[in-house]
Structures are given as C-alpha cells and as structure tokens.
Amino acid sequence: MGEYNNMSLVLENLGYVVEGETYLADINLKLEPGSFNVLLGRTLAGKTSLMRIMAGLDKPTSGNIYMDGQDVTNVSVQKRNISMVYQQFINYPNLTVRENIASPLRIAKTKESEIIRRVNETAAILQIEPFLDRHPLELSGGQQQRCSMARALVKDASIILFDEPLVNLDYKLREELRAELRDLFKERNAIAVYATTEPNEAMALGGVTTLLHEGRVIQSGVSTKVYRQPINIEAAKLYSEPAINLIPGRLSNSEVTFDETVHFPLDHELSKIPAGDYVFGVLPSHIGLVPNRDDDLELSMRMELAEISGSETYMHVVNDHFNLVIQLSGVINYHIGDPIKVYLPTHKLFVFDQAGNTIQTPSQAITR
Amino acid sequence: MAEIHLKSLAHSYSKDASKPSDYAIREMDHVWEHGGAYALLGPSGCGKSTLLNIMSGLLSPSDGKVLFDGVEVNDIPPEDRNIAQVFQFPVIYDSMTVFDNLAFPLRNMKTPEVQVQSRVHEIAEALELTPLLKKNASNLTADEKQKVSMGRGLVRSDVSAILFDEPLTVIDPQLKWKLRRKLKQIHEQFNITMVYVTHDQLEASTFAEKIAVMYGGQIVQFGTPRELFERPNHAFVGYFIGSPGMNLVEVERCNGGVKFSETKVTLEPAMIELLAKMPSKNVKIGIRPEFIHVWDEPNSDAFCCDLLHVEDLGTYKILNMKLDDQELKVRLDEDRKVPKGKVYISFPEQWLKVYVDEYLVEVPAQQEGENA
Numbered sequence: 001m002g003e004y005n006n007m008s009l010v011l012e013n014l015g016y017v018v019e020g021e022t023y024l025a026d027i028n029l030k031l032e033p034g035s036f037n038v039l040l041g042r043t044l045a046g047k048t049s050l051m052r053i054m055a056g057l058d059k060p061t062s063g064n065i066y067m068d069g070q071d072v073t074n075v076s077v078q079k080r081n082i083s084m085v086y087q088q089f090i091n092y093p094n095l096t097v098r099e100n101i102a103s104p105l106r107i108a109k110t111k112e113s114e115i116i117r118r119v120n121e122t123a124a125i126l127q128i129e130p131f132l133d134r135h136p137l138e139l140s141g142g143q144q145q146r147c148s149m150a151r152a153l154v155k156d157a158s159i160i161l162f163d164e165p166l167v168n169l170d171y172k173l174r175e176e177l178r179a180e181l182r183d184l185f186k187e188r189n190a191i192a193v194y195a196t197t198e199p200n201e202a203m204a205l206g207g208v209t210t211l212l213h214e215g216r217v218i219q220s221g222v223s224t225k226v227y228r229q230p231i232n233i234e235a236a237k238l239y240s241e242p243a244i245n246l247i248p249g250r251l252s253n254s255e256v257t258f259d260e261t262v263h264f265p266l267d268h269e270l271s272k273i274p275a276g277d278y279v280f281g282v283l284p285s286h287i288g289l290v291p292n293r294d295d296d297l298e299l300s301m302r303m304e305l306a307e308i309s310g311s312e313t314y315m316h317v318v319n320d321h322f323n324l325v326i327q328l329s330g331v332i333n334y335h336i337g338d339p340i341k342v343y344l345p346t347h348k349l350f351v352f353d354q355a356g357n358t359i360q361t362p363s364q365a366i367t368r
Numbered sequence: 369m370a371e372i373h374l375k376s377l378a379h380s381y382s383k384d385a386s387k388p389s390d391y392a393i394r395e396m397d398h399v400w401e402h403g404g405a406y407a408l409l410g411p412s413g414c415g416k417s418t419l420l421n422i423m424s425g426l427l428s429p430s431d432g433k434v435l436f437d438g439v440e441v442n443d444i445p446p447e448d449r450n451i452a453q454v455f456q457f458p459v460i461y462d463s464m465t466v467f468d469n470l471a472f473p474l475r476n477m478k479t480p481e482v483q484v485q486s487r488v489h490e491i492a493e494a495l496e497l498t499p500l501l502k503k504n505a506s507n508l509t510a511d512e513k514q515k516v517s518m519g520r521g522l523v524r525s526d527v528s529a530i531l532f533d534e535p536l537t538v539i540d541p542q543l544k545w546k547l548r549r550k551l552k553q554i555h556e557q558f559n560i561t562m563v564y565v566t567h568d569q570l571e572a573s574t575f576a577e578k579i580a581v582m583y584g585g586q587i588v589q590f591g592t593p594r595e596l597f598e599r600p601n602h603a604f605v606g607y608f609i610g611s612p613g614m615n616l617v618e619v620e621r622c623n624g625g626v627k628f629s630e631t632k633v634t635l636e637p638a639m640i641e642l643l644a645k646m647p648s649k650n651v652k653i654g655i656r657p658e659f660i661h662v663w664d665e666p667n668s669d670a671f672c673c674d675l676l677h678v679e680d681l682g683t684y685k686i687l688n689m690k691l692d693d694q695e696l697k698v699r700l701d702e703d704r705k706v707p708k709g710k711v712y713i714s715f716p717e718q719w720l721k722v723y724v725d726e727y728l729v730e731v732p733a734q735q736e737g738e739n740a
Contacts, residue, residue: 141412170411170567175611197541203681227682240682285683285702305549308573308593311610311658316545327683329658329699331573331594336552 007068007158008033009054009191014063016049016215023049024215027063031159031191036182036207038223039195040238046215047195051161054193056080067158083152084161087168089144091136097123097147098132104155122154125184142173149177153184162194166201178204199241203227211238233279233356242284242314242325244350249280256280256346259321264297264346273351273359281350284314284327286362288343296343299324303338317342370436370450370528370561372400372423377432379418385430392418394585395431400529400563402437405555407564407572410582411608417533419582420565424531425449452521452530456537458513460520462506466497469505470519477524491519494557495550511543515550522558529561536571548574569609581605597656598719603726606654612686614654615696616723626653626722629692631671633715638731639722652723657686657699659719663712664705670712678706687711 014027024046031037039047052058053065056077064073072080083104091100098119105115123129126146136144145165152160162181166174182205185192196202202209203223210220211234219226219235230236236244249258252275255265291298301317301324308314313332317324317340326342334340348362379393388394392415400406410416421427422434425446433440441449460469470488479487492498495515500508505516514535521530532551536544552575555562564575572579573593580587581596581604588602589595600606606614619626621643625634633653635643643651663670673689673696685700689711698713700706722729 171569171611172411172608172613200681204679206679224680224682283683305545305552306574307545307548307570309611310569310573310593311597311656316549329684329701331597333594336549336556 007191008066009159010066011054012064012066014050014053014060014065016046016053016058017061022215024053024060027217029210029217029220031193031208033191034185034189036185036192036205037194038202038205038207038209039193039212040197040199040202040209041195041212042197042238045212047212048163049215050212051084051163051193051195054159055082055084055161081156081158082161083155083157083159084163085145085149085152085165087164089136089141089148089168091144091147091151093135093137096133096135097128097139097150100136100147101132101150101154104151108155118154119150122150125153126150126180142169142177145169145177149181157190159191159193162192164195164197167197174201182206199227199239202239209239211235213238229358229361230350231358233281233352233358236281236350236352236358240283242327244281244283245287245324246352247280247282247322247324248277250277251275251351261319261321262297262299264295267295267347269347269360270349270351277354278359279352279354279356281352282324282344282348283350284325286345286348287324287326288345289326289328289332289340291343292345293347295347296345299342299344301340301342303334303336303340305336306332306334308332315340371402371438372529372561372563373433373435373438374398374419374423375433375435377422377429377434379422379427379429379431392585393422393429396587398580398587398590400561402528402561403559405552405562405564405575405577407566407576407579408582409566409569409572409579411567414582415585416565416567416582420531420533420563423563424451424453450524450526450528452524452527454514454517454521454530454532454535456534458510458517458538460505460513460516462504464505465501466492466503466505466508466516467501469516470497470501470523473520473524487523487525491523494522494554495519510538511540511547514539514547518551518554522554522560527560529563532562532564534566534568534571535564545574551575581608583608599728600654600721601728603652603654603723606656606721606723610656610658612657612697614656614721615660616652616654617694617696619651619653620649621651626651628694631692631694633720635720635722636717636731639729642729642731643722643724646724646729648725650725652726653715654721654723655715655719657697659716660696660698661714661716662687662698662700662704662707663714664707665712666710667712667714670714673711673713675707675709675711689713 009031011027011029014024016024041047053060064071101119102115123132126149128146131139131143136147166177206223209223209226211218213234219231227239230239247258249256251273255263257263301319304316304318306313306315308331313328315326351360353359374396376395378391378395380391382390385391408416422429428442434442467488470491471484474484492501497515521527536547539547566572578592580590583604589605596605596609603616617628619628625632671691673691676688676690679686683702687698687700689696
C-alpha cells in the first residue's frame with residue numbers, strides 16, 4: 001500500500017473563529033510523510049476543530065493548508081483523499097461488515113477483484129475476518145470500532161485522522177487496539193493524526209506529540225522529548241499523568257526553600273540559576289518512600305488517599321503547606337490519615353519561572 | 369445491617385436453559401458481608417450488570433436465592449429492599465433545592481420534620497454539601513449532583529446497603545479522586561455495606577477492600593487489590609488486572625518442570641508432583657511484567673531473549689521481547705539501562721505462577737505468609 005503517498009501536510013498561520021469565539025489561533029505545523037502525530041489536549045482544547053480543518057470538513061478563517069506543496073485550503077473533503085475515525089462507532093447498520101469496509105472503494109469505483117483483495121487484507125490486519133458477513137450491530141463495541149477503522153484504512157488515504165477513537169472502549173481493548181494501530185502505521189506512508197486527552201495514551205503511541213491548549217499549539221516534537229523537556233508549566237501539566245507536582249519556592253545563593261518551610265542546599269545545576277522566586281516541579285514517579293541518594297529531601301506528610309490502578313499505586317499525601325502525588329509500582333496498603341515520610345530527589349527537579357517558562361529540566365541536569 | 373448472600377444463585381434469560389453457556393450468571397455462592405466496601409469488576413458482557421440487578425431487585429433470579437441477613441428477598445421489589453442505588457447519571461429533582469432533594473426520601477416515609485432536619489444536616493455535613501443546601505439542584509456541577517444522589521441513599525437510616533453502578537462516569541477526571549476519597553470516608557463513617565460495580569480496575573481497586581472479579585458469568589476471584597495483583601487466582605485476572613497484564617505462556621510438562629518450544633522452565637519438585645496428579649493438558653505459566661528480572665550483563669543461567677521493541681512510557685519502559693516463539697513484556701524503571709539486541713531475564717520463583725485449566729495451582733504446604 002501507499003507507493004504514491006509521500007506527501008506532507010503543512011498548516012500555516014491557521015486560525016478559526018466562529019461568531020467571535022476563537023477556536024484556533026496561530027497554528028503552524030508540518031506533518032511529515034509516514035509520521036504518527038498525536039494531538040494531546042484537554043476537552044475543548046481545539047483538537048476536533050483542527051482535525052476537521054485538516055480533513056476539509058471546515059474551512060479555516062485565516063491561514064493556509066498545503067498538501068505536498070499544493071495549497072488545498074479551499075479544496076473540499078471529497079477531493080483530499082482523507083479518512084477519519086470518530087469516537088462513536090460509525091458504520092452503515094444495514095450493510096454487512098464486508099460491505100462497510102468495501103464502501104470507500106466502491107465510491108472510488110475500484111475493480112471488484114481489487115476490492116475483494118483489499119477488504120480481506122484489511123480485515124485480516126484488524127482481526128475481524130470471522131465477522132465479515134455479520135452486520136455491525138451484531139458485534140461488540142470493540143469489533144464495531146475495528147470495522148470503522150478498517151473502512152478508514154482500506155483506501156489508500158494520504159491522511160488518516162483518528163478523533164479519540166478508543167475512548168468508548170474498555171481499557172484492555174484500548175491497550176490492544178493501540179498496539180495494533182502503532183504497528184499498522186509502521187508499514188504505511190500515510191500521515192496519521194490521533195487526538196487524545198490522555199498523556200499516557202500519547203506516550204504509548206509514540207511518534208510526534210503536539211500539545212494543544214486553548215486553541216494554540218504550546219509545543220510540538222518527538223513525544224519522549226516533549227515529555228522530558230516541556231517548554232513551560234502548562235506543557236508539563238498536560239503531558240503528565242498523574243500530573244506533575246508543583247511547589248512554589250524561593251532560590252537563594254545557597255539554598256532552596258519550599259513554602260518557607262523546607263530547606264535544602266543547592267546542587268551544581270541549581271546553583272547556575274539566578275536567585276528568586278520559582279515554581280519547582282517533580283514528577284510523581286520520581287518521589288519515593290525510601291531514599292535513593294544522600295541528597296534526597298525527606299518530607300513528613302500525611303496520607304490522604306491511595307488510588308490503585310491495578311498494578312500501580314498513586315498516593316495523595318499532604319502537609320500543612322502543599323500536597324503531592326506519588327506514583328509507585330505495585331499495590332501499597334495504607335490508611336487514610338497515616339503519617340508518612342517521602343523522599344524527593346532534588347536532582348530531578350523541574351524549575352519554572354514566575355511566567356511559567358521552563359528554566360531547567362532534570363533530563364538536562366542528568367545528561368550533563 | 370445487611371449481609372447479602374447469593375445462595376446457589378444462577379440466572380438464565382432463556383426459559384429452557386440446560387447447558388452452562390445458557391446462563392448469564394453461572395451457579396455461585398457468594399457473601400457480601402455486613403459493612404464491607406466491595407467492588408464487582410469485569411469486562412462488558414461478564415454478567416456484572418445482571419448480578420447487580422438481581423441484588424437490587426430489578427431482576428428475579430431463575431435459580432437460587434438472594435438472602436438479606438438470612439431472609440429470602442427474591443420476590444421483594446427494589447423499593448422494599450432497604451437498598452439504595454447510585455447510578456452512572458445523577459438522579460435528583462432539578463426543581464428542588466439540595467435540602468429538599470436530601471429530605472425527599474424521609475418526607476416520603478412520613479418522618480417527623482425535626483428528624484428530617486437533623487438527618488439531612490448530618491448527611492450534608494459528611495458529604496460537604498452544607499454550603500449548597502439552599503441552592504437549586506439544577507445549578508450544581510456534575511460531581512455535586514452525584515454527591516446529592518449519594519446523599520439521598522444515605523439519608524434513610526433503614527438503608528443498609530448501597531449499590532453503585534459506575535458512579536464516576538460523568539465526573540471530570542481532575543475531580544474523580546476527591547469523590548473516591550469521599551466515598552471511602554463515607555464508608556468508614558456509616559458502616560454500610562457498599563458494592564461498587566465497574567469495568568475499571570482503578571475505580572474498583574481504589575474503593576474496595578475486596579474485589580470480586582467476574583468473567584463469563586462467574587466470580588473467578590474474590591480478593592484484595594493486592595491479592596489480585598500479586599496472586600491472580602485465574603489466568604483472566606492476571607490478564608485483566610495491570611497494564612500491561614500478566615505474561616501467560618502455554619506449556620507442557622517435562623522432566624524437572626515445564627517447557628514451550630525449546631525453552632525449559634524448572635519448577636520446584638512439590639509443584640511437579642502436584643502437576644503430575646492433574647490430568648488436564650491446559651497448563652500455563654504466568655508472570656507479571658513488573659516481576660521478570662532483567663540482568664544488566666549477559667548471564668549464562670538466564671534466559672536469553674531477542675528485544676523486539678521498546679515502548680518508552682516516560683516513567684518506565686516496556687520491553688517487548690521474544691523468548692523462543694513466545695512474546696513477553698517486561699517493565700523496566702526509567703533509570704535502568706535498556707539492553708541492546710539481547711535481553712537476559714529470569715523468573716523469580718515467588719512470582720512465577722502455574723495455571724491448570726485457567727485456575728492457579730499452588731503447593732499448599734508452603735503457605736508464603738498467608739499472601740499478606
């Protein structure tokens with residue numbers, strides 16, 4: 001599949017304003033051929049608006065869209081060779097799964113022998129061959145969504161858009177389908193765009209992540225890099241689950257003070273930062289119940305709640321000045337109200353200035 | 369008081385059920401003890417909604433009995449069961465104030481107004497709804513509305529059990545943990561039996577002291593969140609709990625242990641003896657990705673796997689590996705070095721589980737500290 005598909009998608013100064021309300025502003029993105037792109041943002045961040053514009057379902061109110069160098073801003077959805085998968089499982093209820101998958105090829109007047117070949121091939125990849133002669137509503141939710149994905153994948157689309165496609169499925173199915181999707185795109189040259197609200201899903205999908213916040217792109221780049229080097233507090237919050245712990249503090253010439261209660265001396269990296277008020281960030285997974293290094297900061301806290309994901313424990317702990325979330329592997333027993341000592345690694349701190357911009361990330365400190 | 373006993377209970381939606389697959393609930397004997405915080409966890413289609421409806425009285429079981437404190441309630445309608453239910457979507461009267469919503473069940477029962485006042489205030493205090501009592505219910509946020517729904521269940525002093533059906537579905541992710549905490553506090557304060565039905569392992573494990581995992585119409589394990597993680601009693605529990613779930617590999621018996629393809633896994637003699645007594649050929653070994661040991665250096669005693677790909681999830685990595693013809697996943701902490709090409713692993717005996725016909729097989733003599 002896909003020998004003609006070597007196109008890039010460029011969005012230039014895109015804006016989208018409806019009845020005075022700004023949905024998107026100053027969007028500049030380049031999506032490379034064969035890339036897997038994740039749009040990560042909270043509900044109403046503009047993910048769906050952006051995808052609809054990429055698809056040609058809506059026209060931007062400013063800016064241009066180029067596909068393979070051609071301006072397609074005013075080209076309709078029918079002429080853009082795009083597929084889209086939605087949250088809801090959208091299939092033709094009166095057609096069999098086989099005919100559902102074949103439908104885009106029939107519209108394109110593909111040869112019958114080619115239709116048969118492609119439908120079978122796509123159904124095999126998505127493991128729905130046994131259900132080809134059934135109707136969508138006779139299938140489970142996961143199978144229905146596989147059917148709509150197959151329909152999106154069967155034609156040789158240049159761009160395939162996924163708008164939170166797994167959100168209505170239970171998490172085991174999500175795990176499986178996510179892995180399949182990622183494998184599927186290794187073989188294709190199409191551009192995949194996948195919108196999600198979940199940082200862990202974005203990480204699991206890999207590729208390139210674009211962080212959308214209130215209609216604007218705040219950061220875009222290789223997923224692991226964006227995760228480890230967020231450009232500001234908002235990016236760090238968006239791309240962490242449980243969210244990064246933030247503690248306001250003051251950095252002097254010799255030490256850091258959190259909320260005027262906790263003090264620790266500066267290490268080599270922190271000593272390069274000018275004195276002043278900052279917000280210090282620490283990832284929930286970096287805090288432990290036992291010290292890892294001599295310079296770990298011991299904090300006396302109180303248990304508020306432990307959320308257990310099944311294989312991990314997210315402890316919510318508080319003291320009189322701030323609260324923290326700690327992510328631990330395994331299932332930890334606890335009682336609400338118990339005193340607990342936690343250890344915060346001072347060499348893994350993120351530092352943000354008062355405007356929220358990143359001054360230091362721990363990965364920088366580690367690699368040096 | 370309410371102990372809920374499901375006695376020789378089974379349910380089929382078809383009139384002439386004969387074989388096991390005709391049953392949505394296969395015969396079970398299960399007790400929810402008084403005052404416990406429980407979850408009923410399973411994937412869609414496992415039968416948990418059917419079981420919930422049988423407990424609440426919306427559905428009468430085709431076989432067996434539902435006993436509340438020893439009294440059969442099979443034919444008693446929901447409203448006479450002293451059970452409250454909290455649904456996915458808040459059930460409240462939008463036209464009433466929060467106070468009147470909470471008072472409604474009591475006034476319905478012709479409770480003297482003095483008692484209504486004191487009880488409503490007590491419940492509102494516990495749920496942190498006091499500042500909202502005079503507000504119109506239509507002006508509340510989704511989480512406040514859901515707290516009012518819970519309050520309407522709690523307010524009746526004759527209610528001795530509350531059934532929750534995915535109660536946090538409509539709550540904002542950022543607020544969910546606060547409501548989970550509230551639920552736990554309410555449970556401690558009111559000493560009421562609570563059963564929380566969900567497909568979400570996080571919801572179940574965070575709320576419940578003990579979880580009943582349902583699969584194919586049966587409860588395949590009833591245990592603490594820790595037991596489900598560390599000692600899954602059924603292969604399905606191993607797969608379903610944890611992300612990613614347990615590695616499960618079909619094996620056959622061999623001299624000194626079990627094998628798949630050319631790979632031999634040694635087992636302790638007592639386990640081999642035990643396996644020899646069981647006729648079934650359906651034997652699997654299981655180990656969680658968290659518990660496989662990864663060696664930093666090549667090791668001739670270890671299994672040598674081919675590294676297929678690495679998922680970097682930020683806080684940890686999942687290595688996807690191939691050992692012989694079997695794919696295995698192992699979780700590696702963020703700070704650990706990622707091996708190149710080959711991965712040397714071993715299976716710590718404590719964490720290597722054996723399943724025959726999908727159920728856990730253990731050597732009984734060695735009680736391993738009661739699996740605390």
